[in-house]
Amino acid sequence: MTWAVLDLETTIRSSFKRKANPFDPLNWIVMMGWATKASPKPEGMRLTQQNQGKVTEQFIELLKGTKLLVGVNIKFDLLYILRDPAAYNAWMDYVAAGGNVWDCQLAEYLLQGQIKSSHMLSMDDMAVYYDLDTKVDEVKMLWEAGVATEDIDPDLLARYLLGEDLKNPATGEVTGRREGDIGNTRDIFLRQVERAKAAGQSRSILLNMGSLLASIEMERNGMYVDKELGLQLAGELAAELAEARKELDSYLPKDLPFDFNWSNRYHLSPLLFGGRIKYERREYDLKDGTKTFDPPGEKDARYAYSQQDVLHYVLVDDSTMSIGEYESRLLRIPDGLSDPVPERVQYKSGKNAGEFKTKKVKADDYSKPKTRMAADYWEFPGYAVPDDEWASSTEGLYSVAGEIIEELTSRPDAVPFLKTLGRVAALSKDLGTYFITEDGDGNQKGMLTLVGEDGIVHHSINHTSTVTGRFSGSNPNLQNIPKGNKSKAKQMFVSRFEGGSILQSDFSALEVYVQANLTKCAALIQALLKGTDMHCLRLSKKEHMDYDEVFKLCKGWRETAADGTVIEHAAVDEWDYKRTGVKVFSFQLAYGAGAATIAKATGMALDEVEALMQAENELFPEIAEHFEKRGEEIQKNARATSSFVMHPANPAVKVQIMLSRIQLPSGKKYSYMSAPAPAFLLKRGVTSAFSPTERKNYEVQGEGAEVMKAAMWLAVREFYRHRNWGGKALLVNTVHDAQYADADPSVCDEVAAVLHSCMESATDFFCYWFKWQLSVPVPSDTVRGDNMGEEIPYKSDAFKAQAKQLRSELATRYMENFNPAYATITE
Structure with a gap:
């Protein structure tokens, strides 16, 4: 396979929380380096602000005949180069024709099974791992001292980027070579390719690189923000937050002698569960040698x-x-x-x-x-009795983590202010993350501070920051915008095109479909193929009732009277409430939670949760069997590490941490780290254990992410094939199981059909690419709206027919007319 290595050295002006921000027009490329399979020795050129066009010329030349463009954190380099329209046009042609990238940072992360120590690796980290040269220290030191890249000695910078031949001072004979960034990148890449082939991970890595193409495009395009509306909403949120805080403070003693911090566990735990808070107050000396906190009266002779x-x-x-x-x-x-x-x-x-x-x-x-500040204590009686497992290492202090607050809120004797506390926390996070806040010194933070003059916020989509391979987001994090009516943040994200729409295509119940495909559970596969409401199915089993009857009670039904009148029956509130409980149960169960945990999270009685779990095992016995076998495999593959920790239940016991890895048919590896075993296992002599939750969670979330990446790779190639419809449609974001595009009204419906077909073809492509026949494809729902929060579904028969035709074309274009053999409905 042909390849070309690429790396840039740029100016390092920081703006909008990005160092050497590629979207800042004041930053420019100082030096460009490259190497190719045909000419592997590093080459490069020095640039000025006036001749940046030479970068484009060399970039286009590198793309010719190349299948893989190689780099370390190559997104950074491409975001600089793609600022030039000519380079961007060449890039679109390259990707549409099947060109890909190989990011060594991402490849190493995948080769090591996403273990935490492999997250966001630097080139130096990888160079040490592969026993290669590390960078020239002088350049790093100059940067750390604040020296601009363009002011660094050109020869020194060239050695840093391109390396140098080592010569005999006396004879001038070349005796060796010290590599720079280009040479190290080349050598890391070549060794990674060999490792990937040997480990059966090549296709997994290339799929991830395909999704990287899409996230580069999404970051380049960014999302358009109605900043004026954002500031208006921020003002409304701030007023709502102030009112909520006022309500919170009404639950505190009026004579409290210190400022209570609702976000401080050392304050909140004593308030909730009883205990004392240490604070500072003024203490006075008396002439008899004692002390008092009472201040003296006028000329009080008792005081010193x-x-x-x-x-x-x-x-x-x-x-x-x-x-x-x-x-x-x-x-x-x-x-x-x-x-x-x-x-x-x-x-x-x-x-x-x-x-x-x-x-x-x-x-x-x-x-x-005579006085000083001294410690005093305020005693709170408490509102609730804490569970023993909530105790922290500090005596008398208990955890106040989000899940505990949720449990306390769901209890019949709920602490009165917890809903308000939750609202304050949500409002504070919303305001500080997606809107704007200002501290006492006038420093502002929040997403609105990251919006450029063009109204675009260029968010970061991170590929190497989770243990499952799912993406994370930063500056701002657009992966975690609250759903539904929990936040108004989505209203700010609108189309950059006049009258345009934000398109969203969202996989339906992705984890459930992935679980069905992983476990090959026959009943679950049939239920999904038939479009069965899974929550009603679980509820019918628990209640020992017919599914159709439960569905009617939960969803409502219609009947025709004798005179032909159609009578609409609404859902029965009691049954709608029961279905909601089962829904929460389903998601908790999919993520590996146990009965006690689910009971706490849902507020359901423990015996009710256990009844649902029994019904689940009766309905879908293969699921439990699959994860039981997976647990055995993880235990079998475990190897000791050099890490030891003290056991929290008995600090005298040193626990050796174990590492285990598994590999799925996609080639993707998953890493599992053990932790100190629960106390009941410790009593049996077991000191270290793997988490049952992680055992179920990692591969379900992880393979779901791979299906999403397949959709992204298809989408970016299709958008580029259409040249983004002349710039009238752009990929702008992905959020776990959804892709977003921004489209002009003149092309909106066509773009929606293409996006929908790429999503619904993702499972087909997954099967084709990995030669892994799955049982049931993951469907997707596609909507449009004036903003990211509005969702008007595409449901017409014409839209479905268009998407079906496009799927056939995608199979021809990208899958060699592959026709997956999914399971069929059986009676």
């Missing part, structure tokens, strides 16, 4: 004060009196002062003759009591 020099009159009885006190008493004589005022001593001779004799006397300075 700092001393001061006070001028006193010397009296004839050898005592003294302060001048102020003495003169005050003189003034009170006419008012009937009973005590006589003692005579003052006068100088009889000398220069002070006739003047009253005075002396300095040490006296209490009542304005300066």
Whole structure:
């Protein structure tokens, strides 16, 4: 396979929370380096701001006849190069024709099974792993000292990027070579290719690279934000938050002597479960050596004060009196002062003759009591009794994590302020993440601070930051925008085209379909093929009732009266509520939660959850069998690591952490790290165990992510094949099981059909690419709206027919007319 290595050195101006931001027009390319399979020795050129076009010329030349463009964090380099329309046009042609990338950072992450130590690896990390040269330290030091790239010595920068031949000083003979970034990237790539072939991971890695093509496009295009609306919504949220905080504070004692921090566990735990809070208050010394927190009254003689020099009159009885006190008493004589005022001593001779004799006397300075800030404690009685497992390592302190707050909120005797607390937390997160907030120093944060002058926010989609291979997001994180009516954030994301729409195609119940395909569960496959409502099916089994009857009670039904009148029956509230409980149960179960955990999360009784789990096992016995075998495989593959931790239940026991890996037919590997075993297993002599939740969760989430990546690779190639409809339609985001596009009204419906067909063809492509026949394809729902939050579904027969035809064309274009043999409905 032909390849070309590419790397850039750029200016490093930071803006919008991106270092060396490629979307900042003030940044430019200082040096470009490359190597190819035909000419593997690194080459490069120095550039100025005036001749940036040379980068495009060389880039287009590199793409010719190349199947893989290789780099480390190659997204960064491409986002710079693709700023030039000519380079972007050549890139679209390259990708549409089947060209791909190989990002060594992403490849290494996958080769190591997404283990945490493989996340976001640098080139130096990989160079050490492969026993290659590391970078020239001087360049790093100059950058760290704030020296701009363009000001670094050109020869030094060239050695950093391109490497250098080592010569004998006396003869000039080349005796060796020290590689730079280009040479190291080339060598890392070639070794990764060999490792991938040996491990059967080549196709898995290439699929991930295909999805990287899409995320590069999405970041390049960004999402358009109605900033004016965002600021308006931010103001509304801020007012709502202030009112909610006011309500929260009403639950605190009015005489509380310190500022209560609702987000601090050292404050919230004592309030919820009882306990004391340490705080600082002023403490005073008394003359008898004791201390008190009560402040002194006016000239309170019991307190200790700092001393001061006070001028006193010397009296004839050898005592003294302060001048102020003495003169005050003189003034009170006419008012009937009973005590006589003692005579003052006068100088009889000398220069002070006739003047009253005075002396300095040490006296209490009542304005300066002896005081300091000291610890005191405020005791709270508590609102709820905590579970023992919530206890933290700090005595008397309990966890106040989100899931615990949720459980406490769902209890019949719920703590009164927890719903408000949850609302405050959600509003604060929403405002600070997706809108804008300002601290006391005037520093602003939030997504609206990252919106450029063109109204675009260029979010980051991270490929190497999770243990399952799913994406994460940052600056801002558009992977976690709250769904439904939980937030107004989605309203801000609108089309950049006048009258345009945001398109969304979203896999339906992706994890459920993946679980069916992984476990080959016959009943689950048939239920999905028939379009069965899984939650009603589970509920019917639990209630020992007919599915159709339960479906009617949960969803409503219609019947025709004898006179032909159609009578609509609404869902029965009680049954709708039961179905909602089963729905939450289903998702918790899919992620590997146990009965007790599900009961806490849903508020359902433990015996009710256990009844549902029993019904689940009766309905779908293969699921439990599959994950039981998977657990055995993980245990069998376990190898000891050099890491040890203390067991929380018995610190005297040192626990050796185990590492295990499995590989699925897609070629993708998953890594599992053990943890200290639960206390009941420790009593049996088992110190380390693998998480049952991770055992179920990793491959379901992970393979779901691979189906999504297949859809992304198809979508970016199709969008590029259409040249983005002349720039009137753009891929803009992906969120776990959905892809988003921004489309002009003139092409909106056509683009929606293409996006929908790519999503619904994803399972077909997955089967074709990995030669792994799945049982049931994952369907997708496609919608449009004036903003990201509005969802108007495409349901017409014409749309479905168009998408079906497009799927046939995709099979011809990208899958060699592959026709998957999915399971069929059986009676």
